[in-house]
Amino acid sequence: MSLEWTDLDSRAVITAKTLAGDAVEQAGSGHPGTAISLAPLAYLLFQRHMKLDPKDKDWLGRDRFVLSAGHASLTQYISLYLGGMGLELEDLKKFRTFGSRTPGHPEYSHTDFVEITTGPLGSGLAASVGMAMAQRRVRGMMDPNAPEGESPFDHKVYVIAGDGCLQEGISSEACSLAGTQNLGNLILIWDDNQISIEDDTNISFSEDVLKRYEAYGWHTQTVDWTNNGGEYHEDVNALDEALTRAEEQTDKPSIIALRTIIGWPTPGKQNTGAIHGSALGDEALRGLKEALGADPDKMFDVDKEAVQHSRDNVAQRGQQARAEWDKKYEAWRNANPENAKLLDRLVAHELPDGWEKALPTFEEGKSLATRAASGTVLNAIADVLPELWGGSADLAGSNNTLMKNYPSFLPEERQSKMFSGNPYGRNLHFGVREHGMGGILNGIALNGLTRVYGGTFLVFADYMRGAVRLASIMNLPVTYVWTHDSIGVGEDGPTHQPVEHLTAYRAIPNLSMVRPADAAETAQAWKAILEQRGPVGLVLTRQGLPNPARGAETGLASAEGLAKGGYVLADCEGTPDIILMGSGSEVQLALEAREKLTEEGVKVRVVSMPCMEWFDAQDEDYRESVLPSDVKARVSVEAGLDTPWIKYIGDAGKAVAMDTFGGVGPADELFEHFDITTDHVLRAAHEVLGK
Numbered sequence: 001m002s003l004e005w006t007d008l009d010s011r012a013v014i015t016a017k018t019l020a021g022d023a024v025e026q027a028g029s030g031h032p033g034t035a036i037s038l039a040p041l042a043y044l045l046f047q048r049h050m051k052l053d054p055k056d057k058d059w060l061g062r063d064r065f066v067l068s069a070g071h072a073s074l075t076q077y078i079s080l081y082l083g084g085m086g087l088e089l090e091d092l093k094k095f096r097t098f099g100s101r102t103p104g105h106p107e108y109s110h111t112d113f114v115e116i117t118t119g120p121l122g123s124g125l126a127a128s129v130g131m132a133m134a135q136r137r138v139r140g141m142m143d144p145n146a147p148e149g150e151s152p153f154d155h156k157v158y159v160i161a162g163d164g165c166l167q168e169g170i171s172s173e174a175c176s177l178a179g180t181q182n183l184g185n186l187i188l189i190w191d192d193n194q195i196s197i198e199d200d201t202n203i204s205f206s207e208d209v210l211k212r213y214e215a216y217g218w219h220t221q222t223v224d225w226t227n228n229g230g231e232y233h234e235d236v237n238a239l240d241e242a243l244t245r246a247e248e249q250t251d252k253p254s255i256i257a258l259r260t261i262i263g264w265p266t267p268g269k270q271n272t273g274a275i276h277g278s279a280l281g282d283e284a285l286r287g288l289k290e291a292l293g294a295d296p297d298k299m300f301d302v303d304k305e306a307v308q309h310s311r312d313n314v315a316q317r318g319q320q321a322r323a324e325w326d327k328k329y330e331a332w333r334n335a336n337p338e339n340a341k342l343l344d345r346l347v348a349h350e351l352p353d354g355w356e357k358a359l360p361t362f363e364e365g366k367s368l369a370t371r372a373a374s375g376t377v378l379n380a381i382a383d384v385l386p387e388l389w390g391g392s393a394d395l396a397g398s399n400n401t402l403m404k405n406y407p408s409f410l411p412e413e414r415q416s417k418m419f420s421g422n423p424y425g426r427n428l429h430f431g432v433r434e435h436g437m438g439g440i441l442n443g444i445a446l447n448g449l450t451r452v453y454g455g456t457f458l459v460f461a462d463y464m465r466g467a468v469r470l471a472s473i474m475n476l477p478v479t480y481v482w483t484h485d486s487i488g489v490g491e492d493g494p495t496h497q498p499v500e501h502l503t504a505y506r507a508i509p510n511l512s513m514v515r516p517a518d519a520a521e522t523a524q525a526w527k528a529i530l531e532q533r534g535p536v537g538l539v540l541t542r543q544g545l546p547n548p549a550r551g552a553e554t555g556l557a558s559a560e561g562l563a564k565g566g567y568v569l570a571d572c573e574g575t576p577d578i579i580l581m582g583s584g585s586e587v588q589l590a591l592e593a594r595e596k597l598t599e600e601g602v603k604v605r606v607v608s609m610p611c612m613e614w615f616d617a618q619d620e621d622y623r624e625s626v627l628p629s630d631v632k633a634r635v636s637v638e639a640g641l642d643t644p645w646i647k648y649i650g651d652a653g654k655a656v657a658m659d660t661f662g663g664v665g666p667a668d669e670l671f672e673h674f675d676i677t678t679d680h681v682l683r684a685a686h687e688v689l690g691k
Contacts, residue, residue, distance in 0.1 A: 130443020140424020173436025179217030375400025438467025565614025
């Protein structure tokens with residue numbers, strides 16, 4: 001079907017270009033170049049290709065749009081304005097101002113129809129891979145037998161990325177996996193303008209990108225508006241045809257290299273780094289408007305007829321797409337009542353009644369690594385929580401992330417001797433790609449219908465920190481299974497032994513770090529994680545830990561206290577003389593020290609602090625009941641930096657901690673060498689009591 005492109009469409013694009021220049025000029029900062037030159041692409045996507053309902057930002061049948069080149073946020077904002085999707089001219093006038101709906105980079109849950117927070121280059125592209133994977137997984141859960149394109153759960157993911165996005169390693173990691181996964185629902189438009197902040201990208205970016213993507217297994221196309229250096233022509237027909245061909249691909253992701261001149265047609269600044277990230281200035285802005293046939297003396301002067309045409313078109317297309325989808329959706333609900341009930345639960349973000357009964361109990365007194373306990377939990381709850389899925393960065397056996405009775409999520413031709421699966425499977429294989437994994441997890445979570453986890457060693461969480469930070473900004477329900485949590489890793493040595501990582505990750509707002517002390521706390525950790533929605537780092541041991549009996553006869557409190565972040569694990573009669581506190585594998589040291597101090601006549605309270613963030617969120621009365629302010633003698637113990645504990649131990653307390661890297665040797669020897677021991681806790685206790 002040939003493209004219908006009228007004079008009104010051309011006028012709407014002119015309006016988009018001038019608005020991009022005006023908005024940045026008024027703000028005094030921003031990135032006008034890409035928003036100017038990509039105006040025809042964005043208009044074509046929103047007006048002719050994507051399925052959108054301007055009245056419903058949460059419509060399940062919508063296509064997803066990701067502006068990975070998030071600095072060009074006006075590309076998206078102006079498209080929403082022209083589409084009648086919640087933004088008005090006043091919003092564009094407030095671009096980059098405090099409290100506006102048009103911040104400098106798109107922000108999820110802040111501006112309607114913005115699917116993801118972008119800005120760090122490449123992160124949006126990586127997340128789009130996750131979005132595409134989530135679409136396929138949901139289809140497999142809900143409607144696996146429908147013909148391709150006929151299910152109400154079929155949709156596309158469209159991405160705009162720039163040269164910077166494709167230079168960042170996270171995009172290479174994720175796009176490689178996208179090719180392996182045959183993600184035919186993913187369409188990437190690369191703005192190949194060969195300009196970055198440092199001007200010509202030839203100084204740093206010279207590979208043949210399309211050959212690289214072809215090697216990844218992508219479908220590749222080129223649309224050259226420069227005509228190989230000839231007369232520049234924004235050939236929307238050629239781009240429309242390329243998009244249509246990409247949409248017809250069902251067995252591989254697609255990339256379209258759109259060769260543009262950044263900022264065209266801005267005289268003096270187009271095709272330079274100067275137009276990338278700063279206001280045009282009066283002379284260049286006037287020149288742009290004159291070149292486009294707009295009034296150079298007016299700011300935010302819109303072609304009202306063209307804007308109305310744009311809005312009417314999006315509304316009409318949306319109404320038609322929604323009517324067609326509604327018919328498919330109702331037919332599906334009638335034919336699949338059980339799956340419809342499941343969908344309703346997932347949309348409501350509810351857990352099934354009584355699901356917690358599936359949580360396992362562990363043999364008391366038997367030593368077990370918390371990573372092993374976590375794997376047992378995952379396999380115990382898999383049947384009752386079909387929305388839960390995940391994997392690891394090539395460490396499934398070490399992280400214990402495998403759901404043993406379920407297939408892998410992969411094309412059937414990718415099956416191996418160890419892993420069988422299908423396109424709708426449940427176990428994810430990210431390969432050795434921590435940063436890419438983090439971005440993909442974000443995209444899966446943004447789909448909104450499943451709960452996802454991803455694992456690696458805690459020390460390698462450094463590789464994915466940027467993605468974790470974005471998950472925290474968006475408050476996404478991603479669970480990070482970070483194992484091998486300390487010098488307890490042992491013989492692999494300091495490169496594999498995290499020391500500063502707990503402190504570094506606790507510094508990220510919105511992220512909760514949960515370090516359970518034993519198998520019982522691990523089960524309760526998963527329960528608490530799944531009963532809320534937000535990013536969580538679940539920090540687990542390689543080495544076995546005691547799983548002591550709990551209850552009145554032992555004096556140890558129920559592990560259910562974990563949900564409050566910190567709780568009184570063992571107590572004394574009356575007011576304690578001293579409080580010993582710790583997390584993870586070091587809680588056992590506090591319990592052992594308590595026994596010896598009690599024999600000396602000291603009244604001791606032991607507090608297990610698996611999650612500082614959850615504890616700090618409790619009301620003051622609860623926190624005071626656990627850590628009474630009149631008990632100044634306090635000792636913390638954790639095989640990491642002491643910094644996070646200072647707020648709990650105060651000036652009179654002491655931290656048993658580490659401030660050096662680890663070493664090589666068995667775990668027991670290393671704990672002894674670095675003095676993370678019961679004896680050290682006792683010495684510290686005597687010291688603070690002596691004060």
